[in-house]
Amino acid sequence: MSDDISTRLGRLSPEIQAIMGVYALYWKLEEAFDCVETDLSHAECHMVIKLDQPKRMGVLATDMLTVPSTITATADGLEKAGLLTRERDPEDRRAWLLVLTEQGEEMRNMLVSVAGDLFHRASGLDAEETAQFARLARKIRDNILKTGIPEGLTK
């Protein structure tokens, strides 16, 4: 029965298989995060993880593929929780840099470590497969950040 699903999926194109795997993993990770996080929303959690260094809000909006007002709301929550502060970007005083506080760093370390563990358990991949998957995932991410897929699409 569940093998039937698996073999059927095997007949789909590699791209669709890849997408379905990505969606399953994404959903699973999101679900699992719920059990772990103290009291951060998903978006707040994502933002903390992304702040490995101070970043402008616009950069985060691009990176997280969302709109500025969502970033504002998310940053507000994290600032109120004492996990980050806003600092003016000296190079452009219209912009803010979001900087993790010490407490924010701690939270980030915790989340990163838990996320790694989650990936391990959710994926069931061994070390070598994980490395292989990570290599491709990094390549994909680089490509996405580089190109916005600007071409007109089918629209």
Place this chain on the structure above:
Amino acid sequence: MSDDISTRLGRLSPEIQAIMGVYALYWKLEEAFDCVETDLSHAECHMVIKLDQPKRMGVLATDMLTVPSTITATADGLEKAGLLTRERDPEDRRAWLLVLTEQGEEMRNMLVSVAGDLFHRASGLDAEETAQFARLARKIRDNILKTGIPEGLTK
């Protein structure tokens, strides 16, 4: 600058690299779907893609990692749009089977083909890398559907 990001990411653990890649791809695909779909919500779109064969709503809820009431709402929308019908499962008349109509099949074919294309462009992977990624993604998906990661987590 963007190379800096890439090299910094390179220092992260493979698991985190994998997760960030997965998130980037997921978000990108979601964003891209917006440009393509006629007038389906994301959830409706996911459901159509998952209905490669008639499925019970409970199965979909498990598969899409959500709650039954969300599945009901999504199915309502698709039924209203004429893309699927509910049929009683002859093996258990409490359950419904969601079956794509002909129009639903057309929509699914379109979405699957567009999604494959999107993956191709978003990922930037060549055929062999795609196959490799797909193999791992399928393995991950199998593992997730098999295990619910029931263990207590850190909670």
Place this chain on the structure above:
DNA sequence: TCATATACTTCGAATTTTGAACTATTCAAG
């Protein structure tokens, strides 16, 4: 046949996301 479990639905509340209008700053002409 009765009690309990399962499959789905309903519906109102909570959460999240969005978009348009606004403030502050920068940049480029002239």
Place this chain on the structure above:
DNA sequence: CTTGAATAGTTCAAAATTCGAAGTATATGA
């Protein structure tokens, strides 16, 4: 140095989405 257009982020109310508890119908087992 002033002006006008563009950019970075904010505000806030509306829209969309998600959830959870209570309800209906069917199944299963004692």
